[in-house]
Amino acid sequence: MPASRRRTAALTAALTALLGVTASAARAVPPAPADDPRDVPRAHCRTAVVGSTGTARCFNPNGTLSRVRLHIECKRWYDPDVDTRAVPVGPAQGVTVAGRCWQEIQDLWVSQEPGE
Template sequence: MRTTCCSASWCSASAAALAAVTVLLWTTPVAVGRPLPPEKPPSYEADCGAFVDGSRAIAYCHNPYPVTDRVRLHVECERWWDVDADSAPVEIDPAGYARLTERCWKEVRAVWVSHQSLRGSAGADT
């Protein structure tokens, strides 16, 4: 006597489940070993705070990094006839401090500090 281990409805249900698992396995995204994009080097910019006091602009900068940072204070004046001002570049050595000032004849519209990192200067006198 021959015995069957499954009925027709059970076989069709297990076949459907097997097909669903196969589809899921084939459509599941797989992490491919792609190289990561190169990281940007750190900026090493001095920490600066700029303030306006009437017609004067003042920036205090501290460089906590191991490379020299060249900073400049830029001042945009409110009046069209008032000449905008840019300070001379100041090199702030590692662990150094600088105070930059500029002024307008009348009101100040905008103040910002620009940075230029001097990469090859860590531990070297310039």
């Protein structure tokens, strides 16, 4: 085998080994936490409407405290909208938050903020 071919084969083998080690090392390192405030651990909430009552059931699978608040927009102009107080949801806990309109509900959603 000529010397140039041996060097090429050796370089190819070295590069393959280096890339294999680099790829496995990259897989072993966990991703860095993002600085984006939207990536804050949150409770998981499901909402439901039954008649004129809106309900949110939230469960916090994280190790941090979270505060959830239910917001209800009523359909009629004379019906006041509802914003509940912030309810703390501890780690591995669940809460149910409810509110109602006098008549129909147009929209409801849950807002969250980190607990202290």
